[in-house]
Amino acid sequence: MNRDMGDGSGIRVGVAGATGYAGQEVVRLLARHPAAALTVAMASSASSPGRPLPALGRLWDGAVAPLDVDRLAGEAEAVFLALPEEASAHLAPVLLDRGVRVFDLSGAFRLRDDARRARWYPHTPAVPPATAYGLTERYRAAIAAARLVACPGCYPTAAALALGPLVDAGLVEGDIVIDAKSGVSGAGKTPTERTHFSECHGSVSAYGVFAHRHGAEIEQELDRPVTFVPHLVPLDRGILETIYVRLAPGTSAERLAAVYEAAYRDAPFVRLRDGALPTIKQVAWTNFCDIGWKLDEPTGRVVVVSAIDNLLKGAAGQAVQNFNVACGLDERTGLL
């Protein structure tokens, strides 16, 4: 698929799961994307009634239709799935068979190892061959060639962008600790006791200790064990991860900075903040991943801080970034 495959008004794209938080962001981004024509947005089930999205009024005034795979395949060359993983696991292969390119925001196709996937995503028997892991900055070539892009989880995006270059350079020794703080929109749109306002406001809570599937995704990407603990913090959008590692003895601050600069020289959405540390406020409502660090040279202990907007770089924004790469467009199209 490339740009001139579309009709005059752009590549025809569709969204399934358009009423959730990530799905609405996909719709918002595609509605103003200069190279895409949003032809259809659907709910996450066939029985859902059609409805407008009032918050997107004037940005996109269509109605969200019930889920209908035939119509989806008929009206779109590329489809974004913002669905529960079980639904994605079922729907993606059908769309691929119909020649549609798929950008999946769920976890269904992220884990390549069968045993790992059986544990965390049991509804996905197999990963199709032309699947890329959609961490854009690390897999551009594979994404460009893929038919199915498994967009990373929000926590793994922030973690792998911060740790990937250090691991690749062989600098990391010993244990890796990832302490993640996430806004509540990451828990989705369905009301629960955990996400009830009065429970979250004025509170911080850890969850999923030693039992969060994003931990497995991070371990796959880094190819080593990590201790990963996510926390809910009382804000809506954004993730900040504080990462604790030891570097190989003698690693200098200059070397550390050089590794990051080399890794992200051509990455328009990674902003390195050597000497300062990122905050969530600086990345909220953007597709940036900001990375900063402090090294204690005598001991080799380093603290890396990585921040993203969980709904953009951690979900919808990265999916569109991958779409841009897949279509041969400038990676930034529709995202600044």
Add this chain to the structure above:
Amino acid sequence: MNRDMGDGSGIRVGVAGATGYAGQEVVRLLARHPAAALTVAMASSASSPGRPLPALGRLWDGAVAPLDVDRLAGEAEAVFLALPEEASAHLAPVLLDRGVRVFDLSGAFRLRDDARRARWYPHTPAVPPATAYGLTERYRAAIAAARLVACPGCYPTAAALALGPLVDAGLVEGDIVIDAKSGVSGAGKTPTERTHFSECHGSVSAYGVFAHRHGAEIEQELDRPVTFVPHLVPLDRGILETIYVRLAPGTSAERLAAVYEAAYRDAPFVRLRDGALPTIKQVAWTNFCDIGWKLDEPTGRVVVVSAIDNLLKGAAGQAVQNFNVACGLDERTGLL
């Protein structure tokens, strides 16, 4: 009932509906009340399993039992009902028949007029004769004599304490507008879309315009129509009401202040802030109602601001204050 009716360790009290936000506050207050012995705390239904209240650990280490009216009547001389109004409407008469004194936090028995009550609280066919409206500062004598105390709603408490003295003094002319801002705990503990963290955070919303039963309760207390609009604001505990009225021509600032001072000279939980305006922070986690005002003498327009903690003065605290009055105790017992 008076103090020496209790055994050595205090008047035996029970709570029904102990797991909700208001119910937990009642338990917390009674557990440390020097003249009460909390003998039993029950859930809001008979099918609810027994469970502890971890947040109250070391303050009250009992288990919340399933609802059981026989046991409740057997173990308590006074019972606090923190139940949905339908349950209160059913349970209160049974307890009264068994000789138990009842402090009801629901709306079931607040409206005296049958037509009004039929509209807003249809599950309450009649209000028992020995019922008092539990706005402590205005009905101490009736509360002392009552068998059933219908504790006021949170919004009416703040509104009637602010407006009652002005209306009683014949100072109010024309329309009354009450713009109320409430923390989300006022909406209760059941997760809903309205109270989902990501919907409330960073937002303010009006609701129940011309259709909130607390409007009827305020109108009963003031004996005139009001325009009452409640709003959800992104905080947990507290209500601030901004009240707009015109005073009779020629009313001076001195006269206005004198009316308030006369009304609340002996009210330990009303703090008048002439010249300053209350904020929610100053009353949160207390049983105080703070009242301040600004008068524009040339026009007679006055803005009154009234603030309470919705779970304390607006619910559990006022219920215990009424219990104190009913038992002949110092009104402040267990509340400072």
Add this chain to the structure above:
Amino acid sequence: MNRDMGDGSGIRVGVAGATGYAGQEVVRLLARHPAAALTVAMASSASSPGRPLPALGRLWDGAVAPLDVDRLAGEAEAVFLALPEEASAHLAPVLLDRGVRVFDLSGAFRLRDDARRARWYPHTPAVPPATAYGLTERYRAAIAAARLVACPGCYPTAAALALGPLVDAGLVEGDIVIDAKSGVSGAGKTPTERTHFSECHGSVSAYGVFAHRHGAEIEQELDRPVTFVPHLVPLDRGILETIYVRLAPGTSAERLAAVYEAAYRDAPFVRLRDGALPTIKQVAWTNFCDIGWKLDEPTGRVVVVSAIDNLLKGAAGQAVQNFNVACGLDERTGLL
């Protein structure tokens, strides 16, 4: 000034006061505006050191220069002033004399009546003749012809868009009450006790009762007295105003809706929500003003709710909207 006055890359624009909250939003909007070329961004004083804006990295990577009126006039055809009103009062006439078109976000030139202005904006001796009040939806023709556009205050924008059509149609009778709830960014970037996190969090406070200059601005626009009380609510961006009026006897709900629809048929940034009520969340980070209402037909009482993002429609967004109108561009350019 029109589009072809610019060089190939767009109309040359500058910003003074680029480090404040509104100023940063102007920079952010202009940096991606397809018809504008941001040539210079300056601080609010000549002694301020040059500095980058890290939060805008990759969006605008220039440095904020010290304030320098000669350079500003030399490098820009149009200048946005996001300065304290005293600085704007001084700077705007100088820029106008140099042939620069000025979009002023301060209050310096909003009040036309000398006595009123002497009270609220004493640093502004006179309003230049070719000045328009920049409430876009109501003054497009004047804005298109003006050399100086006095962009409205945030509170008056939400109030006048909600009330203007009703007043113009002769529907409003009696008192007008405007109860406004604002996010804290409206108070600016300078730390104060009022805007200290621990004072605002978990609290709501009224301020400026009978003494806020935005009240005078609203009264000028509606040509009648209003009671206006602003409140700080614990969120960052957004204003919600709840407006209480009585309509002329017999006004039907259909008539009311028709008046709004006629007024805003061609207004791309006003979204009418008949039957629903706006929330801040729906407008935050957008240039929309959402308006909804509830009418109690028997009494004629109506509650109108109006919501904007104070930094966009209430400041930077509306300034750019006015710039678009002034330049003959589509009003929405760079704002969706």
Add this chain to the structure above:
Amino acid sequence: MNRDMGDGSGIRVGVAGATGYAGQEVVRLLARHPAAALTVAMASSASSPGRPLPALGRLWDGAVAPLDVDRLAGEAEAVFLALPEEASAHLAPVLLDRGVRVFDLSGAFRLRDDARRARWYPHTPAVPPATAYGLTERYRAAIAAARLVACPGCYPTAAALALGPLVDAGLVEGDIVIDAKSGVSGAGKTPTERTHFSECHGSVSAYGVFAHRHGAEIEQELDRPVTFVPHLVPLDRGILETIYVRLAPGTSAERLAAVYEAAYRDAPFVRLRDGALPTIKQVAWTNFCDIGWKLDEPTGRVVVVSAIDNLLKGAAGQAVQNFNVACGLDERTGLL
């Protein structure tokens, strides 16, 4: 000093620094303390004018006087210092010389090692001999005998209560990582850019990496290096610390639980939550420290979560708890 040293109404106590957040909490606690008589509350400087504390109206209606050491020593047997450490470093020795018992909330006297103290608290040349480190649960005997109690910092309280028993039992191997999340009241009452509402709301930020004096305090208490990174989270009161360690090979979950149970069997303000994890909401507005943990037995990795209210157990509450111990009172007096 013991109970009968006081007059009929209790031990005479005073507070210096009564207007800050921690100081106000001390006043609030002492005003209702059944065994203490609050005789004097002073500001943090001699030039500060006298003033009331409106938020404490009806709880304590005295006026805060300018700082006056003679008066303080004359009117109080025990003094709580809620002052900047420089002021405490100067004032405490003077009060001790006058025979007053001192409970210092600052860091001035926490670090025993001269070199460490010279780096972090340079205004304290020496620590008086009868000084105890006021981590109540670990030093009751020393506190009972001390003339000066150096109350711990908020972060060290949560960290040392969680880690102390593990270190004492010889269970900890390798690096210790402490990731702390604090409400903004911990940064004090003086407005700064860091604590400006619009900067904190919707954000999380790390600070003081490898450079926070509470890190030195934790290292003193545990007698080994730690990596400690504090974060500001958008809430007012409370700290949650997530602590990452490895246990000695073969340590079972039963052994881990037994160590904690043995350590805190008689500690009324430590609540162990084996199997669950604490949240800030559960401890806010209380003097409890809640501790929970998860052990991954195969690897020995353990995550311990510790939560306190930074103004109570982390400051004023623990100071009063120490006062109770020092006076031979039940540790819980005035704190439940």
